[in-house]
Amino acid sequence: MEQVFNFSAGPAMLPEPVLAQAKDELQNWRGLGTSVMEVSHRGKDFMEIAAKAEQDLRDLLAIPTNYKVLFCQGGARAQFAAVPLNLLGQKTQADYMDGGFWAHSAVEEALKYGQPRVTDITCERDGKRAIVPASQWQLDSNSAYVHFCPNETIDGIEIRDLPTTDLPIVADMSSNILSRPIDVSRYGVIYAGAQKNIGPAGLAIAIVRDDLLDRAHTMTPSVLHYKTLFEKESMFNTPPTFAWYLSGLVFEWLKAQGGLSAMQAHNESKAALLYQAIDSSDFYRNQVHSDNRSQMNVPFQLADAKLDALFLEQAEAAGMRALKGHRAVGGMRASIYNAMPKAGVEALVAFMQEFERTHG
Amino acid sequence: MEQVFNFSAGPAMLPEPVLAQAKDELQNWRGLGTSVMEVSHRGKDFMEIAAKAEQDLRDLLAIPTNYKVLFCQGGARAQFAAVPLNLLGQKTQADYMDGGFWAHSAVEEALKYGQPRVTDITCERDGKRAIVPASQWQLDSNSAYVHFCPNETIDGIEIRDLPTTDLPIVADMSSNILSRPIDVSRYGVIYAGAQKNIGPAGLAIAIVRDDLLDRAHTMTPSVLHYKTLFEKESMFNTPPTFAWYLSGLVFEWLKAQGGLSAMQAHNESKAALLYQAIDSSDFYRNQVHSDNRSQMNVPFQLADAKLDALFLEQAEAAGMRALKGHRAVGGMRASIYNAMPKAGVEALVAFMQEFERTHG
Incomplete structure (x- = not known):
């Protein structure tokens, strides 16, 4: 599998x-x-x-x-x-x-x-x-x-x-x-x-x-x-x-895993990786101020919403599930709770970069 | 196992x-x-x-x-x-x-x-x-x-x-x-x-x-x-x-399994077997009138309550679990819901008869 x-x-x-x-x-x-x-x-x-x-x-x-x-x-x-x-x-x-x-x-x-x-x-x-x-x-x-x-x-x-x-x-x-x-x-x-x-x-x-x-x-x-x-x-x-x-x-x-201090480091590191990938690109955006960005749920939008469906379809094919954002916000949402390994966020970031390269 | x-x-x-x-x-x-x-x-x-x-x-x-x-x-x-x-x-x-x-x-x-x-x-x-x-x-x-x-x-x-x-x-x-x-x-x-x-x-x-x-x-x-x-x-x-x-x-x-008619037959047959074993013995008793005997939960008492602990211990050892009755009623209780196979009731009845033979 x-x-x-x-x-x-x-x-x-x-x-x-x-x-x-x-x-x-x-x-x-x-x-x-x-x-x-x-x-x-x-x-x-x-x-x-x-x-x-x-x-x-x-x-x-x-x-x-x-x-x-x-x-x-x-x-x-x-x-x-x-x-x-x-x-x-x-x-x-x-x-x-x-x-x-x-x-x-x-x-x-x-x-x-x-x-x-x-x-x-x-x-x-x-x-x-x-x-x-x-x-x-x-x-x-x-x-x-x-x-x-x-x-x-x-x-x-x-x-x-x-x-x-x-x-x-x-x-x-x-x-x-x-x-x-x-x-x-x-x-x-x-x-x-x-x-x-x-x-x-x-x-x-x-x-x-x-x-x-x-x-x-x-x-x-x-x-x-x-x-x-x-x-x-x-x-x-x-x-x-x-x-x-x-x-x-x-x-x-x-x-x-080392308790909640270890979880904090784990979660901060995952969230930083994903927000950085979003912020360093004009292709993706997140509309929340850094003071209040969630480390658990990361919504992001594609600059061109017409690509949303294709993004989700290709992400799904690449093994990245349930990325569709809530209808109230649109776009994507990556929920990266404690159980999400860093490898999952790394895979998502790599996918986002490749998707931007081919569709940006 | x-x-x-x-x-x-x-x-x-x-x-x-x-x-x-x-x-x-x-x-x-x-x-x-x-x-x-x-x-x-x-x-x-x-x-x-x-x-x-x-x-x-x-x-x-x-x-x-x-x-x-x-x-x-x-x-x-x-x-x-x-x-x-x-x-x-x-x-x-x-x-x-x-x-x-x-x-x-x-x-x-x-x-x-x-x-x-x-x-x-x-x-x-x-x-x-x-x-x-x-x-x-x-x-x-x-x-x-x-x-x-x-x-x-x-x-x-x-x-x-x-x-x-x-x-x-x-x-x-x-x-x-x-x-x-x-x-x-x-x-x-x-x-x-x-x-x-x-x-x-x-x-x-x-x-x-x-x-x-x-x-x-x-x-x-x-x-x-x-x-x-x-x-x-x-x-x-x-x-x-x-x-x-x-x-x-x-x-x-x-x-x-055949739906609820099949379940009814299954449950009637299991309950009949167990109540019959109880009624045909002076060693066990059930105090509920046949009009209102539950087909799901069958409480029964040993004539000599001093044997309760031994009964439970030997039943447990024989693979028959959770037979202890509620403290309000005492004795034993066999719950025989849909999922209990007839073999389970047959095993219990055989155990009860053997226990009576050796301790009656």
């Missing part, structure tokens, strides 16, 4: 050794003669790997002990409801910083439960798309929390700074969690759908500061209720055991 | 050919060079198998066209909230028929959203545990719907009849869906967590009559909102793609 590089924005590629192990033991896990999918979530064997997955995640992110880690279902979309349901408490308002499609989607869901105070934080800088620095965000002390999305997959925009505020900071890290070290203690809640940097779709992780566990609205469904999930060890409902197991393998793989 | 039979109540065993296929193509699905877990849920390839899975399920259950099929997350527990949130409408009350642990758990969640009118439908018949016939259930026309759980996994109790009523009938079929043909047109909503007769944990299926789609409470989280899920083809949030794919393989397998 030819080497294939999968640039899907999500569900995205998983580390090859993780899939290889999952395949190897798919019908006989731990010598039990059954699949990990077929055992009780409350049995000794599964509880063991569930606990290890949580501990490995805690180690990777250096999660303080006063934060609970919840393994949830429903993806980040479910958290769009869970956050206001769990955190508004006696308040009715929360600050929502709107930097793109996903931040805005969280606003729409929050409207069901309170008054999101929405601030557009997009701006133009040096003729490029950028984000207002977090130090300039205007927050309201009447808000129950401030919500933002530090990486917008569609726009290829990343926010790497944090506001200084007494409000609990809530971040949808679906598309950049585990891509570099962060200071968890500065957040109230971090959540992420698994299908980019954690594991397969169908799992979401919420990291919740313990003082925020117990202010949920009485109508919060139990499966979204942070305190219930914590008290039941994320097993109030039968968890997505295979996704949990596979995420645990990803966490092990991340530790073996 | 010795032959292993896994009697887990759920997550439960999957058909061997399904797991074998999943293993075979885990790293190279459809020759794409990627896993099915790594492709976009909105891409052509996944959309194709998602649609086929729905159609195969429709074929198997003969689902009328005025019923929508939703692929959800959060398991049956999420549906415990979704049902009142979506169906109460202008009413505040619903009938809940309480026949065991799971029916009762649905009541507890419904209390968040309205007034469940709870009726205990358990009874004693001929000195055995039984359920009041559905024809005698007292329902209230002020209720928005009537909810019941037709198979209680812990108690090993199954309800095979339905009330005659104008209320929408809502059934939690998590543990007996697809075990035999049913008349879907008699229900308002059927839902089921996947991890027993459908596929791996992390997926739930809801079959919703279309006139019930549009009466949701304004605070219904979008991920639980039937109309939203229907309008977005169950892809409002990124669906659990691997679980959906694997469920599709299970549906194909069920069709290849």
